[in-house]
Amino acid sequence: MKQRQHDPLNLDVEVFARDAASLQGDWPAQSLERLVEGAAPESSVSDWPPVRWQVQGECRPVRGGQDQxxxxxxxxxxxxxxxxxxxxxxxxxxxxxxxxxxxxDERTAAELDADSEDDVLAMTRHLDLRELVEDELLLDLPLVPRHESCPDPLPAVLGDADEFEEAEEERPNPFAALAALKGKGTPKA
Known part of the structure; x- marks a missing residue:
């Protein structure tokens, strides 16, 4: 029996799973345009390592029902x-x-996804695996990227701590000004 060819950019998910097929490969990072949009401006995307991926299809039997x-x-x-x-x-x-x-369908996916720890998606005959990979990578990005320990910390804006304290002392306290205004407007008995 001849083994079917599966296209990761146009994947028939059900057939792929029923065949218990697997695919693997890599894509240049620049082919994931939405991922590249958030890159550091100084970085050259062409220097990034390729995005390596592997996918395996599976049909899981369900007692008294259709395979998952x-x-x-x-x-x-x-x-x-x-x-x-x-x-x-x-x-x-x-x-x-x-x-x-x-x-x-989408309705079933939404119902099951709310109650499941697994990701539940609606069946599609033509899944673009690269798009799914890019979506998942975007979801996995840190909200606030930062080094554990920065190699070159930013210099202090005001200089040293003494300058900061002097600037703080020169600024009038807004609550003191409010108390003075409040005291002037109230008639004394």
């Missing part, structure tokens, strides 16, 4: 983001290991 369609996805990537402490570029490794349960 599953995809297991693993991805390794590295992006360069801007550290929010020192504003320097920093490499962020990303490693995904996800299972996706595919169901017949």
């Amino acid at each position: 369609i599953w995809l297991h996805l693993q991805v390794d990537a590295e992006v360069v983001l801007t550290c929010q402490r020192c504003l320097k570029p920093m490499a962020v490794p990303l490693a995904l290991d996800r299972d996706f349960h595919f169901v017949r």
Whole structure:
């Protein structure tokens, strides 16, 4: 029997799972345009390592029902983001290991997804695996990227601590001004 060819950019999920097929490969990072949009401006995306991925299809039998369609996805990537402490570029490794349960329609997916720890998606005949990989990588990005310990911390804006204290002393206390105003407007008995 001839083994079927599966296209990761146009994947028939149900057939892929029923074949218990697997695919693997890598894509250049620049092919994931939405992921690249958040990159540090100083970084050259062409220098990023390729995004490595692997997917396995599976049909899980259910007693008294239809088999469940599953995809297991693993991805390794590295992006360069801007550290929010020192504003320097920093490499962020990303490693995904996800299972996706595919169901017949969007309504069922929404109902099951609310109650399940697994990701539940609606069945599609033509899944763009690269788009799914990019979505998952975007979800895995840190909200506030920052080094554990910045190589070059930003210089202090005001200089040393004495200058900061002097500037603080020169500024009038807004509550003292309010108390003075309050005292002037109240007639004395």
